[in-house]
Amino acid sequence: MSTALIFIILLVLMLTGMPISISLGLTVLSFLFLMTDVPIESVALKLFTGIEKFEIMAIPFFILAGNFLTHGGVARRMIKFATSMVGHWHGGLGLGGVFACALFAAVSGSSPATVVAIGSILMPAMVKAGFPKRFGAGVVTTAGALGILIPPSIVMVMYSVSTNTSVGALFMAGVIPGLVLAFLLGLTTWWKAKQGNFPRQPKASMAERFKAFRESAWGLFLIVVVMGGIYSGLFTPTEAAAMSAVYAFIVAVFVYKDMGLKDVPRVLLASANMSAMLLYIITNAVLFSFLMTSESIPQTMADWMMGTGIGVIGFLIMANILLLIAGNFMEPSSIVLILAPILFPIAMKLGIDPVHFGIIMVVNMEVGMCHPPVGLNLYVASGITKMGITELTIAVWPWLLTMLGFLIVVTYWPTMTLWLPRTLGML
Numbered sequence: 001m002s003t004a005l006i007f008i009i010l011l012v013l014m015l016t017g018m019p020i021s022i023s024l025g026l027t028v029l030s031f032l033f034l035m036t037d038v039p040i041e042s043v044a045l046k047l048f049t050g051i052e053k054f055e056i057m058a059i060p061f062f063i064l065a066g067n068f069l070t071h072g073g074v075a076r077r078m079i080k081f082a083t084s085m086v087g088h089w090h091g092g093l094g095l096g097g098v099f100a101c102a103l104f105a106a107v108s109g110s111s112p113a114t115v116v117a118i119g120s121i122l123m124p125a126m127v128k129a130g131f132p133k134r135f136g137a138g139v140v141t142t143a144g145a146l147g148i149l150i151p152p153s154i155v156m157v158m159y160s161v162s163t164n165t166s167v168g169a170l171f172m173a174g175v176i177p178g179l180v181l182a183f184l185l186g187l188t189t190w191w192k193a194k195q196g197n198f199p200r201q202p203k204a205s206m207a208e209r210f211k212a213f214r215e216s217a218w219g220l221f222l223i224v225v226v227m228g229g230i231y232s233g234l235f236t237p238t239e240a241a242a243m244s245a246v247y248a249f250i251v252a253v254f255v256y257k258d259m260g261l262k263d264v265p266r267v268l269l270a271s272a273n274m275s276a277m278l279l280y281i282i283t284n285a286v287l288f289s290f291l292m293t294s295e296s297i298p299q300t301m302a303d304w305m306m307g308t309g310i311g312v313i314g315f316l317i318m319a320n321i322l323l324l325i326a327g328n329f330m331e332p333s334s335i336v337l338i339l340a341p342i343l344f345p346i347a348m349k350l351g352i353d354p355v356h357f358g359i360i361m362v363v364n365m366e367v368g369m370c371h372p373p374v375g376l377n378l379y380v381a382s383g384i385t386k387m388g389i390t391e392l393t394i395a396v397w398p399w400l401l402t403m404l405g406f407l408i409v410v411t412y413w414p415t416m417t418l419w420l421p422r423t424l425g426m427l
Helices: 002-015 020-035 040-050 054-071 074-086 092-108 111-129 133-148 154-163 167-196 206-232 237-255 261-294 297-308 311-326 332-349 354-368 376-385 389-412 414-423
Strands: none
Touching: 002 020, 020 261, 020 332, 054 074, 054 092, 054 111, 054 154, 054 206, 054 237, 054 261, 074 092, 074 111, 074 206, 074 237, 092 111, 092 133, 092 167, 092 206, 111 133, 111 376, 133 154, 133 167, 133 354, 133 376, 133 389, 154 167, 154 261, 154 332, 154 354, 167 206, 167 237, 167 354, 167 389, 167 414, 206 237, 237 261, 261 332, 311 332, 311 354, 311 389, 332 354, 354 389, 354 414, 376 389, 389 414
């Protein structure tokens, strides 16, 4: 009864249009004050200890690094390098966009940041080159979702905070699935471009490719700083996030000089705003998780599922459907923070690897970001392309189907996810 009541209160508050974070907080407070005997002191203590985790500090640093890179000309140089490598194939600029999104994802940690940084430069160029607007919008919206799968990833940090899973192992587990998905999205782009006989770029010479690489090298080196530092044991993921913020600041202001020191306060303020919003969501999600644990909801659900003999395959089907439905109404941070504490104990009882389950959740978030009504990437892309959500939804379908097919593969083939972290001795 208490389980149903908690979710009914939450759903009613969300349906009023109230932000997820406030809905969570009010649900918790209403239930604690009116329907339980949990002392309010323990709530305050949980609130403090829940957000005291060292890993949470990685989130504002990755946001700051992504903002410096978005405003600092790194995206433009990455697009130039990517198109010099693959621009001569069918749908060259589109393929370059997928490649550039994968590269930018590896330094930003955020999908909306990737869509904004790459899309705002690539879309006008594609329209000017003679590509249909829908084709460009489909490429940018879906390839931008790589931002949360290719490490570093803010969503992976949130999953780690919710489940006490190693951030480093999650980052390494995301590398191969991220590259495979980038390849599949590129393949879809090439196929669509070949079907429509879309324009191709002149083939770049080796000298032009080297020049483009040299110009983008400072941005690309951040991938080495973050991933190399974590793999070698030089930094923890949180320290790598701090290093990436400092490095991105130096590259944007002193190396590329696309930003002046006068622009830095504006970037700091924008990063602080986004960080505060995410930390507020985390705070309320911690309380929600505490409420569910105190009411033994995850354990009850786990026992019930084990009693029905549902098995690993059945549970993963149900988890994917639940996560995809949640993606219709919530953005990734909220989904992970609300559903991970519920689904994680069941996954553990069924013997599913916590790192593999984390990547399954992240891929579900990617799909959710690209379909209506609350696909975050759709809204960001709508702002860039000036297209309506309905038109964008039609535009992304070929790539969205590719992502759904990839979700099935990643769900039932854990080796793709776990091979790299196991080889590196992280599992």
